[in-house]
Amino acid sequence: MRGLLVVNPKATTTSQRTREVLAGALRSAMELKIGFTRRRGHGHDLAASAAADGVDVVVALGGDGTVNEVVNGLMTTPTGKRPRLAVVPGGSTNVFVRALGIPNSPVEATGVILDALNAGSSREIGLGKADDRYFTFCAGLGIDAAVVRRVERARYRGRRSTPSLYLRSALNEYFFDAIRRDPGLTLSAVGEQDQTNLANVIVQNTAPWTYLGDRPVHASPQASFDSGLDVMALTALHPPSTLRTVGKMLALRDEDYGKRVMLRHDLTEFTVTCATPEPFQLDGDYLGEREMVKFTAVPAALQVIC
Template sequence: MRGLLVVNPKATTTSARTRDVLAGALRSEMELTLGFTRRRGHGFDLARDAAAGGVDVVVALGGDGTVNEVVNGLMAAQQGAATPALAVVPGGSTNVFVRALGLPRHAVDATSVILKALRRGTSRRVSLGLADDRYFTFCAGLGLDAAVVRRVERARRKGRRSTPGLYLRSTLGQYFVEGRREPGITLEEPGAEAVSGLANLIIQNTAPWTYLGDREIHASPRASFDRGLDVLALQALHLPSTLHTVTQMLAHQPDDPDERGDMTGKKITVRHDLAEFVVRCATPQAFQLDGDYLGEREKVKFTAVPGALRVIC
């Protein structure tokens, strides 16, 4: 078995010594090559080239941004050949995708699970979301959600660490400074009446939406890797309704997605298990995928891609 370990050397929670230990452990099960990301988007190139070269497993060591790049590289190279399986070792600050898969938060523990799965030959198929021509593993957002990600990325470029506190301060700053402008987002579904006047959209491919430390944050609690895309749209960002929504997001949800309930409120629009839809914005809105800010968009087409990826877990 041939494998590639894609390493983000700037990963938040992984040291060089830990990387060496993990690489040594993985070499017990495969012929392993290491690839270090040197710039944004490099993970895409490494995964695409590895897939085209017939590698069997690509292991991503890094945060959700690194995973997103690797996934897109794998999907770009799938034409005419079997797509390599993906394995993920957490190395970022939040690691939503890893935790949504049920893998341990710590790199050594997650590697142990991956090694056992490789020995047993077990894996699972998960769906992906597709936003225009880019795949995402767990979430996308337009509006306030994405503007917060933009603020966090700016702070990190200035040397700030990615912590729950930084996200909380960024959220409060964005909401009270810019977040309550006149809404202008429209959700269009095939065969349904368009919903306009929306202020913020959160699109999920699985649940939870994100984490605040150890606490799960749910926007669409019933979202699942085994279904289509879920949407939570806020029709206004008035303080009382926003606080009501945030309170629901922080509430505990049952472990079984089928036992979970949707967000409720007069200013909330919920959609579950969508195959495709289009989002249009009256003015360019901040846009993020898997926690990476991708600029502003006026239109995005979203599509669910069932069983797109084989994951070792």
């Protein structure tokens, strides 16, 4: 069995020594090569090259951004020739790994991968697609993407990516910017009436939407790798109703978010348009501003070792 380990050397929760130990463990199960990402998008190129070369397994060691790049690289290869994917968590949040039920510890996750390889076990999952780029767990237009933008700017200034940084960024974005704006988002789904005047749109390919430390945050609790895409959108950002909605997302008491929330489950294809350019994020990476994004569910896209 031939494998490639794609390593983000800047991953926040692993050291060089840890990476060496994990690579040594993986070598016990396969003929392993290692590729280090050197720039944004390099994970895509490494995975695409490995897939074209007929590698059997590509292991991503990094955060959700690294996983997204690797997945998009794998998807350049036709289904029958596509390598299986394995993920060792190395980021600050690691939503994709935890959504699969894999431990958030790099060492424990590697143990799960080795056990699955020995047993020949893997899971088929669907992906989401936003225009021409695939995503594993979520995408967003509006305030959540603006929060990601704030966090990325803070990280460029040397701040560590922590739950408190995300929380402060969310509060600052909401109270100093979002509640004064009217983005005028419209969701157009096949066979449905357009949903207009939305304040934000969160698209999920699985649940949860994200994590705040160890606490899962659910926007669309029914979202699953085995179904289409789910959408949660706020129709307004008024403080009382928004705070109630956030409380329910954290507590997961029910899915009755109230009249200011729109939910859609298992959508195959839809488009979101914006009255003015809005912040856009994919799997926790800020990708600039967009006026329109077409979303598509891609069933049975990847085999994941877990």
